[in-house]
Amino acid sequence: MTALGWDELDVLFVSGDAYVDHASFGCVLLARWLIAHGFRVGLVPQPRWDRPDDVLVMGRPRLFAGISAGAVDSLLAHYTAFRKKRRDDAYTPGGKAGARPNRACLVYANLVRRAFPGLPLVLGGIEASLRRVSHYDFWSDSLRRPILMDAKADLLVWGMGEHAVLECARRLAAGAERTALAGIPGTAWLDRLDANGEPANLPKNLRNQPGVRLPSHQEILAEPFSLLHLTRQLEEQVHQGVDWAFQPVEGRALVLAPPAPPLTSAEMDALYSLPFTREAHPSYRKPVPAAEMLRTSITSHRGCGGGCSFCSLALHQGRAISSRSQDSIVAEAAALPRLLGRGRRSKEGIAISDVGGPTANMWQGSCALRNKQDKHGREDAESCAGSGTRHGCTRASCCYPDVCKAFLTPQQEHVALLRCVAGLPGIKQVRVASGIRADLARREPHALAAYTGEFTGGQLKLAPEHCAPTVLDLMRKPSLEVFEEFLASFTRQSRQMGREQFVVPYLMSAFPGCTDDDMRALARWLRQRHWQPRQTQCFIPTPGTIATAMFYCGKNEAGEQIYVARSDAERLRQHRILMPQEDRSRAGY
Numbered sequence: 001m002t003a004l005g006w007d008e009l010d011v012l013f014v015s016g017d018a019y020v021d022h023a024s025f026g027c028v029l030l031a032r033w034l035i036a037h038g039f040r041v042g043l044v045p046q047p048r049w050d051r052p053d054d055v056l057v058m059g060r061p062r063l064f065a066g067i068s069a070g071a072v073d074s075l076l077a078h079y080t081a082f083r084k085k086r087r088d089d090a091y092t093p094g095g096k097a098g099a100r101p102n103r104a105c106l107v108y109a110n111l112v113r114r115a116f117p118g119l120p121l122v123l124g125g126i127e128a129s130l131r132r133v134s135h136y137d138f139w140s141d142s143l144r145r146p147i148l149m150d151a152k153a154d155l156l157v158w159g160m161g162e163h164a165v166l167e168c169a170r171r172l173a174a175g176a177e178r179t180a181l182a183g184i185p186g187t188a189w190l191d192r193l194d195a196n197g198e199p200a201n202l203p204k205n206l207r208n209q210p211g212v213r214l215p216s217h218q219e220i221l222a223e224p225f226s227l228l229h230l231t232r233q234l235e236e237q238v239h240q241g242v243d244w245a246f247q248p249v250e251g252r253a254l255v256l257a258p259p260a261p262p263l264t265s266a267e268m269d270a271l272y273s274l275p276f277t278r279e280a281h282p283s284y285r286k287p288v289p290a291a292e293m294l295r296t297s298i299t300s301h302r303g304c305g306g307g308c309s310f311c312s313l314a315l316h317q318g319r320a321i322s323s324r325s326q327d328s329i330v331a332e333a334a335a336l337p338r339l340l341g342r343g344r345r346s347k348e349g350i351a352i353s354d355v356g357g358p359t360a361n362m363w364q365g366s367c368a369l370r371n372k373q374d375k376h377g378r379e380d381a382e383s384c385a386g387s388g389t390r391h392g393c394t395r396a397s398c399c400y401p402d403v404c405k406a407f408l409t410p411q412q413e414h415v416a417l418l419r420c421v422a423g424l425p426g427i428k429q430v431r432v433a434s435g436i437r438a439d440l441a442r443r444e445p446h447a448l449a450a451y452t453g454e455f456t457g458g459q460l461k462l463a464p465e466h467c468a469p470t471v472l473d474l475m476r477k478p479s480l481e482v483f484e485e486f487l488a489s490f491t492r493q494s495r496q497m498g499r500e501q502f503v504v505p506y507l508m509s510a511f512p513g514c515t516d517d518d519m520r521a522l523a524r525w526l527r528q529r530h531w532q533p534r535q536t537q538c539f540i541p542t543p544g545t546i547a548t549a550m551f552y553c554g555k556n557e558a559g560e561q562i563y564v565a566r567s568d569a570e571r572l573r574q575h576r577i578l579m580p581q582e583d584r585s586r587a588g589y
Helices: 025-035 072-078 104-115 125-130 147-149 162-173 217-222 223-241 265-272 287-294 326-340 344-348 367-378 413-420 445-454 469-475 480-496 518-528 546-553 570-579 579-585
Strands: 013-016 040-047 062-068 121-124 133-138 140-143 153-156 187-192 212-213 244-249 252-256 298-299 350-352 354-356 425-428 459-466 502-509 537-538
Touching: 013 025, 013 298, 013 326, 025 040, 025 072, 025 125, 025 140, 025 162, 062 072, 062 104, 062 162, 062 244, 062 469, 062 579, 104 121, 104 125, 104 147, 121 147, 121 162, 121 223, 121 344, 121 445, 125 153, 133 459, 140 217, 147 187, 147 252, 147 265, 153 162, 217 223, 217 244, 223 244, 223 546, 265 326, 326 413, 413 425, 445 480, 459 469, 459 480, 469 546, 480 570, 518 570, 537 570
Parallel strands: 013 040, 013 062, 062 121, 121 153, 212 244, 298 354, 350 425, 459 502, 502 537
Antiparallel strands: 133 140, 153 187, 187 252, 244 252
C-alpha cells in the first residue's frame, strides 16, 4: 500500500483460497477488475478464524468487505462423498487441508464484523451463490435457510460478479447508504414481508416488473418436492434473465434481482488482459497445487449449454456463452513464454494445458434465434434456453434430449484458434484439458479429427457418466449411443494417425434414480471394453442443483418416485461395484 501511495483501501476481499495471481481465482479476478476501474483493493487469503488480526493488517476499508469461501464450497473442500475428511486442499500452499473453516462464508462474515463493526458486508463466490435460497445440506442432512440469514451480510452476489461488485463499489463511493445496494442485478438481499406476503421495500427498478414467488422455506420442509420446483424456477430466472424472485423465509423475504447480463466479448477481453502474473504470493514457501495445474491454462469462455442436472454451472455461470475474441486469447498465449519461460522451459517452449472453459468446444457458442432477435431488434417467441430472453423456450438444456438446432458451436473456428496458438513462437504444444462434448464434436467431423489428432495429449476427458438410459435421462445426458459413436470415431482416427490415445471416461455412482442393477449394468459395459475406471465419483448432493433436489425429495422432475441411495452404506455399495479390488484396498474401503 505504501509503494502504491494508498493510505487506505476502498474494498477488502477475504477468501478461503490461497493468493494466486491468476484469473481462475475469483477474488483475485474481481480485485484486479476493481483496481482497473479506479478502486483500491486488498486481499486477505485464508485468514486465521480464531482472531481478527489477519483482516486488520491493512486497516478498515472505506466502502465494504467482500467475503468468499473460495473456488470450492468449504464443506466440499473438506469432506469426501462418504463424509470422510479430505487429506489435501489444492487451493492451499503445500496442498494442506484445513486452511479454511467449515461454512467459511459464515465464519469470515463474523470475523470481519468483529474487526470492522458497521462495515457493509457482501457475500460472493460459489458457496454463497449456490446457497442463496433454502438449500439441502448433505453434510448436516438438513434443509438450511438462505445463507444471508445466517451470515447477516448486507448483500449476496450470485453468479459471476464483475458487474454487481463494480456497481456496489460505485454506489457506496457515491455516498449511498447500504440499503441502496438492493436491486443491483445479480444480487440478493433480505426484506420484510408486507401484509400480502410480498417484499415490503422493493427498489424502484423492480416495482413495475413481474416477480416470481418461490416456495417458502416452510413449504419445502412440509413437501420436499417443492425444493425441486424451486430449483427449476431459479434455472428459468437465470436463463431467461428478466424476472426478479423472492422466497418467504421465517417471516422475511429473500429477494433475488434479475441476473446480471453476461459479459460481452469486449468486456471479457478487457478482463482477461489485466496484468495477472500467474504466480502464487511470494510469502508462500510451498507451491499451491491449483496454481501449478492452472499455470499454463487459458480461459476462452464462460457458461455451458449442457444444463446437466448435477452441475452447478446452471445456477452460477448460466448457459449463455460469453466468449473472448481470438485476438485476446492469442495475445495471452503469446505472452506466456516471456511470463513463464525460464531455465530449461524457456528453451523447450511452453506446453499450454488448456484453451477452454466449462466445455472447450462451446467457444463462441450462441443461439441462432437469439442472433436473429438481436439482428431485428425484437424478441423472438421461439428463442431457445440459452437466449436470455423473456419468451425463451422451456428446454432445460441446449443439449438434452438432443442438441438444439439453434445452438451454434463453430468448432472449426475453435480448431483454427487452437492451431493459431500452437503456431506461436515459444509454444511447443496445445491441449484441451477441459474436455469436449461428444454430442457437439460429432456434428463437425473435421473438427473432431483435429481434436483427436492435434490437441489430445494421449488422453481425452469425456463424461458419459453412466450407461443406463433411465439414469442418463435423470442426468440430462445424451444417450450412450452418442458416446459409443464418438468413441469409435476417436479410436479410428487415432489409429489412422499412428497414435495410441485413450478416452478417460468420467463415471458416477449413487446418482438419484440409479439402482444397484444400473451399476451392475455399467460394470458389465466397462468389462466388455476391458476398462478399469480410475475416474469414478460417488454423487455428492452439492447445494443448488436439480440432482440434489431429487436426492432430497426422492422424486424425478416429473414428480415420480425414484430410488435414492441415501445412506453411506447404500452409496458405498454402489461405488464398490465399479472399483477393482486393488483400488478398494488402496482407498481404505
